Every structure is written in structure tokens, then in C-alpha cells.
Amino acid sequence: MKKVTFAIFGAILGIPMSYYFQPEMLRAKVGGLGGYLKNFDDIVNNSDLVGNVFLSVIIFAVIGGVIGYFMDENEAKNKNVGNKIRSSSGSNQSIENQTNFCPSCGERITDGETNFCENCGKEL
Secondary structure (H helix, E strand, O other): OOOEEEEEHHHHHHHHHHHHOOOOHHHHHHHHHHHHHHHHHHHOOOOOHHHHHHHHHHHHHHHHHHHHHHHHHHHHHHHHHHHHHHHHOOOOHHHOOEEEOEEEEEEEOOOOOOOOOOOOOOOO
């Protein structure tokens, strides 16, 4: 979804940034970015200059779309990794951190090196 949003923002940003794609003569005539936006209607009506405006809008829309694409991919990757970690069954725990129980009586076995249950005496 961010692809579309960033592409739209890029296209909107492309309108004022098209000032930098215009010929030097036009930039000198309008007197800066504020004058360019103020006279934007006249510039778009001139068929020689409208190509630069469309080129800028397309370039910035593509740049925005690419940024949004990578943000979507990164978010999806992080979401998948988070789900795998949350759903793990403890198989990634070290042996020292695992808690064992006696299969006969269910008593907790705290010493991992013992061979017998301290509660019922069953061999482990």
C-alpha cells in the first residue's frame, strides 16, 4: 500500500521540482520556485515546456513508488520473522535453559545430570 501512497506523494512533489528541469531562461524569468508555482498555469499552457513538467512528475512518482515498494517488502519481511519467533516451540532454546519433568510422576527435575527422579526414584 505504501507503494501507491509514495508514488502519489512523489508525483505531487514532482510538480514544484519540475522547476529544476526547466531551461535556464525560464528559471531566470520567473525568479525562483515561488514565481514558478505562481505562473505554473502559463508554463503548462506552453507546449514546449509541458514535457519537462510531465517528465518530472513521472520521475518523482517512480522514485516514490520504488521507496514505497522497499518499505512494503521490509515491513512484510519483519512481520514474517516476528511471527516465526512468536510461534516457535522452544526448539531454539539451549539445553541448559530447558526444564525437564519426570515422565512417571511429573516432578520437575532441576539437575540435568541426574539419572533418577528424586521424588519417585524412577530411572530417567
